[in-house]
Amino acid sequence: MKFEINGNKQSLEANFTIDANELVIKTGGNELRFEAIQVQPGVYSVLMNNRSFVVGVCPSEVNRVNVNGTPINLELLDAVHLHLRELGWDALKEVKAGLISAQIPGLVTKIFHAPGDAVKEGDPLFLIEAMKMENEIKSPVSGTVKRIGVTEGQTVEKGTNIIEIV
Amino acid sequence: MFKKILIANRGEIALRVMRTCREMGIEVVAVFSEADRTAPHVLFADEAYHIGSAPSTESYLNYKKILEVARESGAEAIHPGYGFLSENTDFASEVSRAGIVFIGPPASAIKIMGDKTMARQTMLKTQVPVVPGTEEPIADISKALKVAEEIGFPVLIKAAGGGGGKGMRIVNSSDEFEDAVGKAERESQSAFGDGRVYVEKYLEEPHHIEFQILADTHGNIIHLNERECSIQRRYQKVIEESPSPFIDDDLRSKMGQAAVETAESCKYIGAGTVEFLVDKHRNFYFLEMNTRLQVEHPVTEMVTGIDLVAEQIRIASDQPLSIKQSDISSTGHAIECRIYAEDAANDFAPSTGEIVMLQIPDGAGTRFDGAIRQGIEITPYYDPMLGKLICWAKDRDSALNRSERALREFYIGGIETTIQFCRSVVRHPVFRDGTYDTHFYTNFREELHADLAASTDEVLLVAGGSLFHHQNQIKHSSNSSDSTKKTRSNWVSAQLGRNV
Numbered sequence: 309m310k311f312e313i314n315g316n317k318q319s320l321e322a323n324f325t326i327d328a329n330e331l332v333i334k335t336g337g338n339e340l341r342f343e344a345i346q347v348q349p350g351v352y353s354v355l356m357n358n359r360s361f362v363v364g365v366c367p368s369e370v371n372r373v374n375v376n377g378t379p380i381n382l383e384l385l386d387a388v389h390l391h392l393r394e395l396g397w398d399a400l401k402e403v404k405a406g407l408i409s410a411q412i413p414g415l416v417t418k419i420f421h422a423p424g425d426a427v428k429e430g431d432p433l434f435l436i437e438a439m440k441m442e443n444e445i446k447s448p449v450s451g452t453v454k455r456i457g458v459t460e461g462q463t464v465e466k467g468t469n470i471i472e473i474v
Numbered sequence: 475m476f477k478k479i480l481i482a483n484r485g486e487i488a489l490r491v492m493r494t495c496r497e498m499g500i501e502v503v504a505v506f507s508e509a510d511r512t513a514p515h516v517l518f519a520d521e522a523y524h525i526g527s528a529p530s531t532e533s534y535l536n537y538k539k540i541l542e543v544a545r546e547s548g549a550e551a552i553h554p555g556y557g558f559l560s561e562n563t564d565f566a567s568e569v570s571r572a573g574i575v576f577i578g579p580p581a582s583a584i585k586i587m588g589d590k591t592m593a594r595q596t597m598l599k600t601q602v603p604v605v606p607g608t609e610e611p612i613a614d615i616s617k618a619l620k621v622a623e624e625i626g627f628p629v630l631i632k633a634a635g636g637g638g639g640k641g642m643r644i645v646n647s648s649d650e651f652e653d654a655v656g657k658a659e660r661e662s663q664s665a666f667g668d669g670r671v672y673v674e675k676y677l678e679e680p681h682h683i684e685f686q687i688l689a690d691t692h693g694n695i696i697h698l699n700e701r702e703c704s705i706q707r708r709y710q711k712v713i714e715e716s717p718s719p720f721i722d723d724d725l726r727s728k729m730g731q732a733a734v735e736t737a738e739s740c741k742y743i744g745a746g747t748v749e750f751l752v753d754k755h756r757n758f759y760f761l762e763m764n765t766r767l768q769v770e771h772p773v774t775e776m777v778t779g780i781d782l783v784a785e786q787i788r789i790a791s792d793q794p795l796s797i798k799q800s801d802i803s804s805t806g807h808a809i810e811c812r813i814y815a816e817d818a819a820n821d822f823a824p825s826t827g828e829i830v831m832l833q834i835p836d837g838a839g840t841r842f843d844g845a846i847r848q849g850i851e852i853t854p855y856y857d858p859m860l861g862k863l864i865c866w867a868k869d870r871d872s873a874l875n876r877s878e879r880a881l882r883e884f885y886i887g888g889i890e891t892t893i894q895f896c897r898s899v900v901r902h903p904v905f906r907d908g909t910y911d912t913h914f915y916t917n918f919r920e921e922l923h924a925d926l927a928a929s930t931d932e933v934l935l936v937a938g939g940s941l942f943h944h945q946n947q948i949k950h951s952s953n954s955s956d957s958t959k960k961t962r963s964n965w966v967s968a969q970l971g972r973n974v
Contacts, residue, residue, distance in 0.1 A: 311938060311942070313934055313935065313938035315929065315934050315938075316928070316934075317927075318929065318931070320934050320935065320938070322935060322938060324942055331939055331942065331943060333935055333938075342935075342936075344944075346947070347831075348831040348848075348887065351831045351885075352943070354936055354939070354940055356935065356936055359932070361933075361936045362833075362885060363937065363940040365940060371941070373937040373941055374887075375933045375937050376882065377882060377884075377893060377897065378926075378927070378928070378929055378933060379819065379890075379894065379926075380927075380929055380934070382941055384938050384941050384945075467827075
């Protein structure tokens with residue numbers, strides 16, 4: 309599978325293939341053997357061609373990865389996403405569909421739905437107030453509200469799960 | 475000597491004080507808020523008492539309740555740590571009135587040094603230099619010019635009615651003076667509705683250097699050399715070291731003398747810190763005195779080998795100091811990095827959440843004073859400082875290398891911290907050269923943040939591979955109960971946020 313990796317103003321193309329328990333990464337004529345073992349939820353010990361790294365994948369932000377302490381805002385685009393991007397779609401929204409979390413810390417002032425409600429893509433889901441500005445969050449998908457993790461009037465951190473739609 | 479001490483604090487400093495108490499054979503009493511029932515200081519203590527709800531005004535600042543606990547537990551003394559009640563004169567007096575020993579200076583000394591104008595007036599009566607300037611706002615321009623000429627240019631025109639750099643002008647010579655005063659007055663008027671300005675000496679490339687002092691009830695006062703604290707952001711210290719790479723033995727001895735004189739001037743007893751500003755010509759000026767144990771005290775402990783908390787307790791029980799001035803020597807070099815739960819890349823915004831993984835550095839010369847463990851929730855109620863990493867080595871270069879090594883080893887997963895920011899500082903060439911001043915962060919802000927975000931192709935590949943692996947693992951296990959377990963933590967923390 310071909311991927312484009314974007315992070316901290318750098319970009320790389322690489323090909324990922326799964327070979328038994330290992331991941332083989334091909335890039336710029338090099339072949340790298342990548343092995344990751346989870347040591348804690350979201351924390352991996354990585355050996356890439358026997359070079360050792362500790363990698364943290366942020367539980368609340370899908371695209372934030374920390375390698376040996378260096379935080380990277382990562383974008384991992386596969387062939388489908390690359391094609392969609394060419395067509396003008398935002399690939400990242402696709403990845404996050406279904407589980408809607410707070411993108412900013414703030415106060416949840418209004419939730420428009422209850423578990424079991426059917427929602428259509430584009431329906432308003434909740435209002436979040438941050439720095440005296442009210443933001444309406446719309447549903448990225450159509451489906452049924454599975455659960456709601458907060459109540460109205462609750463202050464949330466960035467990354468807090470608000471609504472899950474299945 | 476006391477048999478039991480109550481520690482009126484939480485977090486790393488509560489634990490720090492308790493450790494020394496236990497080594498001295500003294501029992502320790504903890505107090506805790508509703509949010510801190512399982513906090514490290516509660517687990518460490520011999521006794522622990524609930525004192526109120528999570529906000530500190532309802533708990534750690536509620537001194538009537540803390541005094542009740544002291545009586546109930548039979549504690550003979552109270553150590554206030556830093557922050558909270560440590561510089562509260564009412565608390566210090568109430569504790570004494572209750573027949574309990576306050577481990578800190580007399581209320582009168584806290585009062586003098588706590589009020590900046592009173593402190594300045596007290597210091598003007600001594601030989602200790604204070605930053606020269608006009609005491610009153612400028613009424614007569616020719617009189618003000620005369621003062622400026624006496625002080626020597628450059629001088630600073632500052633707004634009397636507010637801060638933040640508004641209404642401030644640096645004046646390099648007497649012919650610029652009148653014009654600059656006019657501009658500063660107009661700017662102050664529009665910014666604060668108050669056009670009054672005053673003159674102060676402009677300190678070029680200032681250093682923030684402080685001296686640790688110890689004073690007992692038998693009239694002995696000594697200083698334990700300096701700590702260089704010029705690495706700050708938003709007026710808050712991030713990294714401190716001792717010895718200062720900026721001052722020599724001669725200046726050290728003069729400043730040490732001034733620190734002792736400062737302590738004498740307010741009849742100080744206990745451990746305290748005298749802060750100075752030092753300009754690039756190595757002129758020093760009294761800034762303020764902190765009448766408590768400082769956050770950065772371990773830097774001094776590492777180079778002098780003296781346990782400052784033990785000395786505080788001895789002084790409070792009327793024992794004479796265990797050391798004389800001539801016994802004080804500094805060995806090697808110590809650097810402290812403060813680890814805050816903050817997102818350095820996002821203007822140091824506080825970061826809260828669960829610590830999902832924790833690896834604290836150890837090995838030779840590496841000390842961590844903290845109060846964290848895996849699974850603990852960092853709440854928005856208290857100071858965002860998680861702890862302090864103090865590295866000691868035989869010389870400054872080795873201490874820098876050791877700090878960088880230890881910071882690389884340090885891993886806190888689940889929240890943002892200043893670990894990487896500190897790493898960017900300790901490997902910055904200007905910091906390594908020791909030629910930095912208090913403008914370091916402002917001057918090198920962009921370089922530091924660029925270093926923070928720098929990654930190689932290799933790192934980017936590791937990141938991409940890990941994310942791919944992570945997402946695939948989640949996809950593979952999406953039908954098993956494991957996936958609920960994995961996503962659970964986010965929901966749990968959201969719900970915790972509601973309850974506390």
